[in-house]
Amino acid sequence: MKTSKYLLILFTLLLGSCTKMLEVQPTASMSAAEAIQDKTGVDRAITGGYNALQAVGSYGRNQIIVEDLAADNLIWTGTTQDYAQIANNLIAADNGVNEGIWGANYDCINRVNNVLARIDDISMTTDERNTYSGDALFLRALSHFNLIGFFGGVPIKTQPTLDLSNIDQARNTMAEVYAQIISDLLDAEQKLPLSRPLGKASAFSATALLARAYLGLFQLNNDPAVAALAVAKADKVINEGGFILAPSYGDLFKGNTTESIFEVAFDVQNSNRLAQYFFPRSLTGRYEISPPDAFIQTFDAIDTSRFNASIAIDSTNMPYGYKYRDITGGTDRVYVLRLAEMYLIRAEALAYSNGSIESIQNDINVIRNRAGLLPVTATDYNELKLIIENERRHEFAFEGQRWSDLVRTKRAATVLNIPEKFTLFPIPLSEMQTNKKMTQNPGY
Amino acid sequence: MTEEPFMKKLSFINELRLRASYGLTGNDGIGDFASLGLYGGGYNYPGSSGIAPTQLPNPDLKWETTTQTDLGIDFSLFKDRISLNLDVYYNHTRDLLLDRPVPLSTGFSTISSNIGQLENKGIEIVLNTLNIKKPFSWTTSLNFSLNRNKVLSLYNNTPIDDMGRGGNRVMVGEPVGIFYGLKCLGVDPTTGNLVYADLNGDGIITSDDRTVIGNPNPKFTGGVTNTFSYKSFELSIFLQIVYGNDVFNATNIYLESADGIDQQTIAMVDRWKKPGDITNMPRVGDAYKSSRFIEDGSFLRIKNVTLSYSFNKKWISKIGMKTAKLYATVQNLFTFTKYSGMDPEVNYYGGSSNIIIGTDFFTYPQSRTILLGLNLVF
Numbered sequence: 001m002k003t004s005k006y007l008l009i010l011f012t013l014l015l016g017s018c019t020k021m022l023e024v025q026p027t028a029s030m031s032a033a034e035a036i037q038d039k040t041g042v043d044r045a046i047t048g049g050y051n052a053l054q055a056v057g058s059y060g061r062n063q064i065i066v067e068d069l070a071a072d073n074l075i076w077t078g079t080t081q082d083y084a085q086i087a088n089n090l091i092a093a094d095n096g097v098n099e100g101i102w103g104a105n106y107d108c109i110n111r112v113n114n115v116l117a118r119i120d121d122i123s124m125t126t127d128e129r130n131t132y133s134g135d136a137l138f139l140r141a142l143s144h145f146n147l148i149g150f151f152g153g154v155p156i157k158t159q160p161t162l163d164l165s166n167i168d169q170a171r172n173t174m175a176e177v178y179a180q181i182i183s184d185l186l187d188a189e190q191k192l193p194l195s196r197p198l199g200k201a202s203a204f205s206a207t208a209l210l211a212r213a214y215l216g217l218f219q220l221n222n223d224p225a226v227a228a229l230a231v232a233k234a235d236k237v238i239n240e241g242g243f244i245l246a247p248s249y250g251d252l253f254k255g256n257t258t259e260s261i262f263e264v265a266f267d268v269q270n271s272n273r274l275a276q277y278f279f280p281r282s283l284t285g286r287y288e289i290s291p292p293d294a295f296i297q298t299f300d301a302i303d304t305s306r307f308n309a310s311i312a313i314d315s316t317n318m319p320y321g322y323k324y325r326d327i328t329g330g331t332d333r334v335y336v337l338r339l340a341e342m343y344l345i346r347a348e349a350l351a352y353s354n355g356s357i358e359s360i361q362n363d364i365n366v367i368r369n370r371a372g373l374l375p376v377t378a379t380d381y382n383e384l385k386l387i388i389e390n391e392r393r394h395e396f397a398f399e400g401q402r403w404s405d406l407v408r409t410k411r412a413a414t415v416l417n418i419p420e421k422f423t424l425f426p427i428p429l430s431e432m433q434t435n436k437k438m439t440q441n442p443g444y
Numbered sequence: 445m446t447e448e449p450f451m452k453k454l455s456f457i458n459e460l461r462l463r464a465s466y467g468l469t470g471n472d473g474i475g476d477f478a479s480l481g482l483y484g485g486g487y488n489y490p491g492s493s494g495i496a497p498t499q500l501p502n503p504d505l506k507w508e509t510t511t512q513t514d515l516g517i518d519f520s521l522f523k524d525r526i527s528l529n530l531d532v533y534y535n536h537t538r539d540l541l542l543d544r545p546v547p548l549s550t551g552f553s554t555i556s557s558n559i560g561q562l563e564n565k566g567i568e569i570v571l572n573t574l575n576i577k578k579p580f581s582w583t584t585s586l587n588f589s590l591n592r593n594k595v596l597s598l599y600n601n602t603p604i605d606d607m608g609r610g611g612n613r614v615m616v617g618e619p620v621g622i623f624y625g626l627k628c629l630g631v632d633p634t635t636g637n638l639v640y641a642d643l644n645g646d647g648i649i650t651s652d653d654r655t656v657i658g659n660p661n662p663k664f665t666g667g668v669t670n671t672f673s674y675k676s677f678e679l680s681i682f683l684q685i686v687y688g689n690d691v692f693n694a695t696n697i698y699l700e701s702a703d704g705i706d707q708q709t710i711a712m713v714d715r716w717k718k719p720g721d722i723t724n725m726p727r728v729g730d731a732y733k734s735s736r737f738i739e740d741g742s743f744l745r746i747k748n749v750t751l752s753y754s755f756n757k758k759w760i761s762k763i764g765m766k767t768a769k770l771y772a773t774v775q776n777l778f779t780f781t782k783y784s785g786m787d788p789e790v791n792y793y794g795g796s797s798n799i800i801i802g803t804d805f806f807t808y809p810q811s812r813t814i815l816l817g818l819n820l821v822f
Contacts, residue, residue, distance in 0.1 A: 035483035035495055047494030048487035079698060079706060092732065093651040094606050103548040110551025111487075111496050154549075161550040162481065163501060169549060199490060267490040428548065429651050433602055435547035444650055 057104025078288030199265030271330030608800030610692030636716035636727030660802025663688025
């Protein structure tokens with residue numbers, strides 16, 4: 001077939017009668033210009049953006065595992081050497097998992113930037129345009145947010161990469177990246193529908209991520225006005241979102257959907273390998289990571305509903321992370337934002353900005369009550385801050401939050417007993433070598 | 445040259461020929477549509493099918509060209525008892541076609557480009573000798589090749605780094621695919637930890653301390669076939685030699701890791717156990733691609749031994765056959781090597797890359813096969 005095409009070209013040239021060259025178009029893939037030129041193209045390109053969240057470097061695996069492994073909820077018990085470095089907080093710049101996180105988030109950003117760059121020229125209804133744009137902005141904000149959680153200030157990308165111009169881009173500051181994230185989310189909040197199917201972002205997904213972003217920015221700049229914004233966004237999700245806490249904590253991992261604000265959907269064709277990485281070998285898992293005794297001991301004796309939903313013990317007495325359970329199909333849903341976090345964001349923003357003690361207690365107690373624990377009575381801010389930290393650790397174990405929690409509150413070095421410089425991951429070696437304007441984090 | 449008058453007196457020379465050639469060849473090993481910006485399908489999300497950018501455009505992509513300069517001499521002596529072909533070559537490749545890395549922050553990892561220049565120079569020798577003539581005859585065929593390649597330039601002189609499980613690298617001034625990693629100095633007797641060379645002297649071990657730790661390209665390769673025949677019996681032995689190449693034994697990252705999962709090599713018996721132990725095997729494995737896993741991949745292999753017996757033509761022609769030959773062949777009979785893995789000649793990446801070479805990662809060795817056969821021609 002190929003030969004005949006070339007022969008055709010040859011004959012065309014020999015005959016000299018054609019006025020233009022024969023251009024063969026690819027069949028298995030399409031040129032970038034053709035890909036996004038109508039509504040169907042936009043829809044598929046946005047689907048491609050959501051698909052990026054399923055990547056190994058994102059919620060498909062390492063956003064979840066690395067957050068807890070670099071912190072103190074998981075230890076390395078497997079064979080993947082890159083995880084050993086992360087567990088020891090001695091990450092080489094050429095660590096593949098580290099590079100994968102960087103690459104997956106920028107891949108997502110580039111996918112949606114391609115849509116944002118073209119969508120205004122494509123005919124569709126205003127609602128459709130708003131939804132697709134909102135999806136793109138939400139995904140871009142989430143990716144930038146996950147990048148700063150590991151790497152600190154990173155280059156902000158708002159244009160698609162179409163050629164080799166501008167591929168060298170310097171880092172922005174954390175504050176600048178936060179400003180971009182917040183601006184994208186405020187826009188997405190206006191554009192996205194109030195309700196979406198599971199796995200797609202709604203306006204409240206954007207609001208909830210805004211609450212998280214404002215909290216992060218507040219912990220960075222200590223501006224009480226920003227803390228108030230975090231509180232306001234959390235309020236909005238709690239009061240107007242229509243989300244309901246799962247009646248029992250265990251329901252969250254047995255099909256409850258009322259608490260989910262945004263999650264990454266998986267099915268058999270688009271699966272994750274979380275269960276496989278968490279499950280012990282007696283249950284055909286890889287047991288790459290597992291909860292250490294030190295973490296198990298921190299569960300309150302009566303915190304059984306959370307413990308039993310989070311950690312199981314196999315027949316050989318090995319504890320393993322138990323939130324992802326479909327080892328054969330890999331279809332476990334992966335929470336990105338759920339209602340419980342909004343209460344704890346509000347509590348943290350208030351506790352660090354000397355807010356109402358009673359409100360802080362109330363928010364913590366909503367979470368403790370659902371877990372079957374006694375209400376807190378502490379009135380000291382420092383005590384409350386530690387209670388919130390502890391509550392988050394147990395509420396969101398293996399949900400990809402712990403490292404960012406400790407870094408955000410500047411507690412990582414103390415809690416994990418590591419040098420302050422290692423609270424940022426290294427910029428991947430490949431980026432350092434190819435991006436002339438990139439600078440490495442200190443200590444690497 | 446044997447036709448020249450001054451050569452006629454030298455009757456022991458049957459043939460003597462000098463060759464020189466110079467040429468340009470193009471390599472169009474460019475994938476279809478490699479110059480276009482592309483989107484691909486299959487980037488799906490439950491319930492919907494999706495697309496994503498898969499390739500950056502490079503409108504400037506063109507063929508790579510190699511200038512080949514070759515000088516050769518062929519001669520045979522003593523009624524063709526000894527014949528020799530010797531070639532010396534120098535190949536200079538321009539517009540070298542490789543996937544050049546781009547920052548991952550672009551959303552892409554590489555772009556197909558003409559990124560540099562490469563030289564290959566070497567010697568190739570083929571020597572055939574008829575050592576003893578009938579009735580017992582012994583012939584030897586020997587080939588030898590030596591190649592040195594060196595990357596002369598790369599785009600912005602940016603190396604293509606850390607490819608594959610052994611950390612192959614393409615960098616200016618070095619052969620293609622050298623191993624680049626930390627230099628392991630041994631085990632600290634007090635702690636049992638591995639000690640690496642802090643080459644930039646900043647007090648910490650980082651990827652900046654990496655250096656060239658091995659070269660997967662052999663210093664030379666060769667083969668010798670000796671054929672002995674007596675009456676209807678013939679014995680042929682082919683020896684293969686590869687000398688001076690390094691192998692990155694990535695298998696041992698797991699087999700000497702003490703990770704509690706993988707089976708371990710017997711070398712782990714001598715691991716560091718208590719302060720004061722002097723050993724090369726650390727307390728626990730670690731993740732760095734270091735010279736610890738570099739081994740000498742030189743080998744001499746008895747690649748093929750064939751013993752055959754040809755039946756007398758007079759007899760077999762009676763039943764209508766032209767030839768009938770009974771033979772026994774052993775492939776890969778034995779390999780002399782210091783390499784600790786299963787086979788020094790394998791590469792886990794399966795030959796589909798010209799950069800990821802010389803790396804062993806649980807690769808199956810070549811099998812020893814024994815064949816008994818009967819070859820009949822009617």
